[in-house]
Amino acid sequence: MWVVVEWFVILIAAAVGMAGVLALVAVVAAGASDRVRDGADSAQSALMASGFSAREEHLLATLASVARADVGAAAVEIALAPPGWGGDGIVVTGSCIPLQRLGARITPGTGTAGHTLATGRTQLAEPRAAVAIPIPGTERLVGVVLAVSPGGERLFGGAEVRRLEALVDQTARQLAGPVRRTA
Secondary structure (H helix, E strand, O other), X not given: OHHHHHHHHHHHHHHHHHHHHHHHHHHHHHHHHHHHHHHHHHHHXXXXXXXXXHHHHHHHHHHHHHHHHHXXXXXXXXXXXXXXXXXXXXXXXXXXXXXXHOOOEEOOOOHHHHHHXXXXXXXXXXXXXXXXXXXXXXXXXXXXXXXXXXXXXXXXXXXXXXXXXXXXXXXXXXXXHHHHHHO
């Protein structure tokens, strides 16, 4: 009889412990969801501050996907530098980027993308594992496209840089309208 009672107590204790673990997992997941939502809100705000419509947002997302496939990148992210945001870039879209990157700030002069924001020139990181291409506007720099190599033997060279610059230039011409409205 006591053995049955002991097992019953053990099962109840295990159930209570498991419920606590599940509650903790739910709290952590909810916090991560809020951070992703905050990042997506920042990305959407940056798009609106830059004067871009849903069409231009789609165009930028398409640029990221095509660029990733064309140069064999592991990931491509696009950051805009909206007027009035202190020159920081805000990641607004990409291809194969973690959701947590949406809304991430890129400080001018910091990292490969940040150096491109600060100088307005293409930057090839050493050891050629990343390349950042500026997105020119009619009156100012619109943002930056950052491509990251998959690593190993696959590094970026002149051919990949030229291809990315051509894709960004082609896309930038289609973005000239919205940038002119807000500048």
